[in-house]
Amino acid sequence: MNTELSGILISFAITLLIAIPLGKYLARMFAGEKVWTDFMKPIENLIYKLSGISPSQPMNWKQFLKAMITINSLWLVYGFFMLMFQDKLPLNPDGNPGMTADLAFNSIISFVANTNLQHYSGESGATYLIQHFIFMFLQFTSAATGIACAVAVFKALRDKTTNDVGNFWVYLVRSVTRLLLPLSIVLALILAFNGTPASYAGKDQFISMQGDTVNVSRGPAAQFIAIKHLGTNGGGWFGANSAHPLENPNYTTNIAEIVAQMLVPIAMVLAFGYFTRRKKMGWVIFGVMTIGMLMLMIPTIFSELGGNPAIAKMGVSQSTGAMEGKEVRVGPMATAYWSTLTTIVSTGSVNGMHDSTMPLTGLWQMLGMMINAFFGGCGVGVLNYLIYIIIAVFISGLMVGRTPEFLGHKVEAREVKIAALITLLSPFLILAGTALASYVFTNYGAANWAVKPSAWLNNPSYHGFSEMLYENTSSNANNGSGFEGLGDNNIFWNVSTGIIILLGRFLPIIGPVAIAGLLAQKKYIPESAGTLRTDTVTFGIMTFAVILVLNALSYFPALVLGPIAEHFTMLK
Amino acid sequence: MKTLVQSIRLTLVLTALLCVIYPVFISFASKMAKGKGNGETITVNGKVVGYALLGQKFDKPQYFWSRPSAVGYNAAGSAGSNKGPSNPDYLKEVSNRIDTLLKYNPGIKRSDIPADMVTASGSGLDPDISPAGAIIQINRIAAVRKLDEQKVAALVKEHTEKPMFGPAKVNVLKLNVALDELK
Structure with missing residues (x-):
């Protein structure tokens, strides 16, 4: 068999082999049942003690969200000042300068929000102190925040009638000590032993064989790259992200990194089923998400393997696929596979440059981020899917003429309103952001910013529009990848995407937690023959249809102006 | 206010764990890898x-x-x-x-x-x-x-x-x- 095809098949097989037991484990662990990682208890108790937290204290959904918002706000403020004054702080062997206020604003939001959209370049834009104490710290804690909120929703939906959604601090700490940290240690060691630097040594210099003087950026990268994938963060240590040979030295590490970013998103879906004692529902959701994933992935792979027809016309063989922006050791198939997964699970790390992929590949990448619920980011993927479920329950209820119910609780106007608002938020942020950017580009091309709007785009025509659409989509989805040709380090993009990331992160977390909290307070209605069952294949298809219809209606026009138009011009 | 104090204290504790203990441990372990964690060179x-x-x-x-x-x-x-x-x-x-x-x-x-x-x-x-x-x-x-x-x-x-x-x-x-x- 073709070694590239076997490569992605083995990647997926390993993913499932680890993710399925991990899902069961997460359900038991967060439910407080006995698990093998209970040996961490003394360490956790020490953390609670030092932090003045009482782990047994119950929280209602409002108290839970208050704790979540307080600590995230703290990180925003403290991180912002650290970034601005990084040049004056220690651990800066390469002498990198401080960030401008707008760049610091964008970067700190981006990392607090699990997005990792990077308008700076890793080699020269951030010191080792910032990379570890702010960015890596947030890669752990932002993922843990998402997971904690998802677990609160699980608990609210499991219990018959309750005010208690669980203790935020406990979920947060346990996500770190019993999931993210142990897995990060394993992955960081795999990377370090395959050649990724892990020491604190600064830049190196050597004379190449042709006599050029070459400076080499290094640093403790393995630690960072591990959690960047496990926490679906995606921010690279180096500018080129996981396309960089030191971030992703060989095909083995490529498999390790792609497996790592899928683990928690898949495990959380299954954990939902196990935790709420509705195993079947977990598997139905898993099935819907897998089918959605394949529908995006298979055309992406064909689109990249087909190569660039414009280069084929010059007589150069495209038998190895489109290679612009790709690495030889990874190859086009694993790059296509990665590009689908990184866009659906909101990691946003890349092992090849998305800006240079074929137009239809760009279409699938953007669509994956627009839907943002085929597995999705750590914890938040399930929450996004829950919103689609509420809409599907509501529509199904209307179709059969009954009060909609979900897991034994009536879904009423308030819950549906929240779900509808969250659903409308994404298209609003993405499309308004892109419209504003296009307006500034066409009308204020000469504005005196760090990058003049007329010089934003790295590519002309439809592809240039795609660069702006992609940036906004990625921000709203908290993905963080980009069509990186876009000149985005200037006040317009730093501020506009900063705001989009912030809203696109916290409202879709607050919404589902509120819905679950409200549902849990209602009287429990036992299932009867007349109940709309939400764990059936039929309901899975219904949810899938809701996802397709909502997203097609929202985004089709914008996608036509970008990737689809570019595709047809290339056919000429 | 109590939540804020808890947040600050938890941030400090987690910083010690995630930004000092974890990366220093990996850095130390990488000394056993080819290139000693600095990147493998060719001489x-x-x-x-x-x-x-x-x-x-x-x-x-x-x-x-x-x-x-x-x-x-x-x-x-x-x-x-x-x-x-x-x-x-x-x-x-x-x-x-x-x-x-x-x-x-x-x-x-x-x-x-x-x-x-x-x-x-x-x-x-x-x-x-x-x-x-x-x-x-x-x-x-x-x-x-x-x-x-x-x-x-x-x-x-x-x-x-x-x-x-x-x-x-x-x-x-x-x-x-x-x-x-x-x-």
Whole structure:
């Protein structure tokens, strides 16, 4: 068999082999049942003690969200000042300068929000102190925040009638000590032993064989790259992200990194089923998400393997696929596979440059981020899917003429309103952001910013529009990848995407937690023959249809102006 | 207020765990890896000539060329070209690269040229080329260095890695080091 095809098949097989037991484990662990990682208890108790937290204290959904918002706000403020004054702080062997206020604003939001959209370049834009104490710290804690909120929703939906959604601090700490940290240690060691630097040594210099003087950026990268994938963060240590040979030295590490970013998103879906004692529902959701994933992935792979027809016309063989922006050791198939997964699970790390992929590949990448619920980011993927479920329950209820119910609780106007608002938020942020950017580009091309709007785009025509659409989509989805040709380090993009990331992160977390909290307070209605069952294949298809219809209606026009138009011009 | 104090204290505790204990432990463990956690270097006659994993610029006729790089193999500023597939300027650049290859490698046809030799890599630091990318350069190398073609071809074959998973590749730096040693 073709070694590239076997490569992605083995990647997926390993993913499932680890993710399925991990899902069961997460359900038991967060439910407080006995698990093998209970040996961490003394360490956790020490953390609670030092932090003045009482782990047994119950929280209602409002108290839970208050704790979540307080600590995230703290990180925003403290991180912002650290970034601005990084040049004056220690651990800066390469002498990198401080960030401008707008760049610091964008970067700190981006990392607090699990997005990792990077308008700076890793080699020269951030010191080792910032990379570890702010960015890596947030890669752990932002993922843990998402997971904690998802677990609160699980608990609210499991219990018959309750005010208690669980203790935020406990979920947060346990996500770190019993999931993210142990897995990060394993992955960081795999990377370090395959050649990724892990020491604190600064830049190196050597004379190449042709006599050029070459400076080499290094640093403790393995630690960072591990959690960047496990926490679906995606921010690279180096500018080129996981396309960089030191971030992703060989095909083995490529498999390790792609497996790592899928683990928690898949495990959380299954954990939902196990935790709420509705195993079947977990598997139905898993099935819907897998089918959605394949529908995006298979055309992406064909689109990249087909190569660039414009280069084929010059007589150069495209038998190895489109290679612009790709690495030889990874190859086009694993790059296509990665590009689908990184866009659906909101990691946003890349092992090849998305800006240079074929137009239809760009279409699938953007669509994956627009839907943002085929597995999705750590914890938040399930929450996004829950919103689609509420809409599907509501529509199904209307179709059969009954009060909609979900897991034994009536879904009423308030819950549906929240779900509808969250659903409308994404298209609003993405499309308004892109419209504003296009307006500034066409009308204020000469504005005196760090990058003049007329010089934003790295590519002309439809592809240039795609660069702006992609940036906004990625921000709203908290993905963080980009069509990186876009000149985005200037006040317009730093501020506009900063705001989009912030809203696109916290409202879709607050919404589902509120819905679950409200549902849990209602009287429990036992299932009867007349109940709309939400764990059936039929309901899975219904949810899938809701996802397709909502997203097609929202985004089709914008996608036509970008990737689809570019595709047809290339056919000429 | 109580929540804020808890947040500050938890942030400090987690910082100690995640930003000091974890990375220092990994850094310490990496001392046992090749390159001692600093990146593996390649040495010729006691002098470091490069990093095993980092591509470098090779454009002189006597060496096997690396792939095109958008950043001129700047290992302190990696990046791809980010050129879109339909960009006319980009396609012109590709066309020029094809002409350059045809000029310096007499005897090869357009259809012999693999895509990776005329496109810039994602990192700008790709250490590898495809086996076909090395094969089209054998003629030139043999002529410039006045070596037997068979010998150069054998060297390329020896340096072609065919892993169980993933594409076949040739590490350009290692190949060129071996080429310099070839008599």
